Amino acid sequence: MQQPASLMTSSAAQIKEDALIRPADAQERIARNVREILVALGEDPEREGLKETPQRVAKMYLEIFSGLYEDPQEHLKKQFSADQHGGAVIVKDIRFQSTCEHHLLPVYGVAHVAYLPDGGRLTGLSKLARLVEGYARRPQLQERLTDQIAQAIAKILSPKAVLVVLEGEHMCMSLRGVRSPGSKTVTSAALGRWAENLQERQEILSLMKS
């Protein structure tokens, strides 16, 4: 495949893929600081309802940010060939939950992921959903999440083309700030042939919407 070109960012920087090593005391440090937030709010962190909250929140953060400690590309490395299948593979409506890195509030949405295999090299369909999840479970920007998914497929499967479309609802726009519930943010990244060939890209987009 030729040098990929992104729809969204023509100079998409190489995204760092290394998984972090989780600090051994991560849960304790988070819990300590959540307790401090409760105190700063004027709450009594010792009252019954709040007593276990710092530990609960710490465990929750480690769960929703578990993608920081894995390399999601690994999922795509399990591959097989498929008797000369020459058409596109599209997995649409992959539900994802992420966290906006500006406010640490949830982002809910769906991802539509498509690629055009080269020489029949395929990965399992569930691996595409695992890829989305691995990158979603981090403090994220929707644009970065979109690019990371597309670039991982391009790098590991070497397909002829990739198209990723994400639709997300950001709680930081619904619950606070501008308070615009229901608004959706749509981002896309097209690589390889679908970055150049608008007609083919349009066909894949309509299959994603069908």
Ligand SMILES: Nc1nc2c(ncn2[C@@H]2O[C@H](COP(=O)(O)OP(=O)(O)OP(=O)(O)O)[C@@H](O)[C@H]2O)c(=O)[nH]1
């Ligand atoms: N481009 C982009 N922006 C995001 C994403 N998630 C949250 N934001 C935006 O990040 C921006 C942060 O803006 P700031 O002005 O620094 O923060 P703020 O005062 O809390 O902004 P408001 O949300 O407008 O109240 C907001 O406009 C959010 O809507 C994302 O995934 N991509």
Ligand SMILES: [Zn+2]
């Ligand atoms: Zn936000």
